[in-house]
Amino acid sequence: MANQMADFFRAYPAEEARAGIRDHIEAFWTRRMRDALLAMVERRWTGLDPLVAGAFAGRSLGESPVRRETGGPEEVGPMGSDAG
Known part of the structure; x- marks a missing residue:
């Protein structure tokens, strides 16, 4: 699946493509899938x-960006939202 994402993002500038792949995997892959991918990267x-x-x-994988975007103030802090 990761290689299919690379095919999709190949038309983007390289840094933007790498960021898109990283963000998608952080957001939608399970911890187990992400750990397996990182092991493949480390083993080249x-x-x-x-x-x-x-x-x-x-790089290590960070927290899902989806969690950051959907978390309430108790999770992201009082200035973490533009909702006012």
């Missing part, structure tokens, strides 16, 4: 698209 698995590998080279 040859079946992994270089764009995907570049998205995670030397």
Whole structure:
């Protein structure tokens, strides 16, 4: 699936493509899937698209951006929303 994302994002500038892949995986993949992908990156698995590998080279996965966007003030703090 990660390689399919690379195919989609290949038309974007490289840094934007890597960020898009990283954001999608952080948002929608389970922890187990993300850990397996990071293990492939660390082992330099040859079946992994270089764009995907570049998205995670030397990086760890952060918290899902979906959680940040949908969290209430008790989760993101009083200034975490533009709702007023």
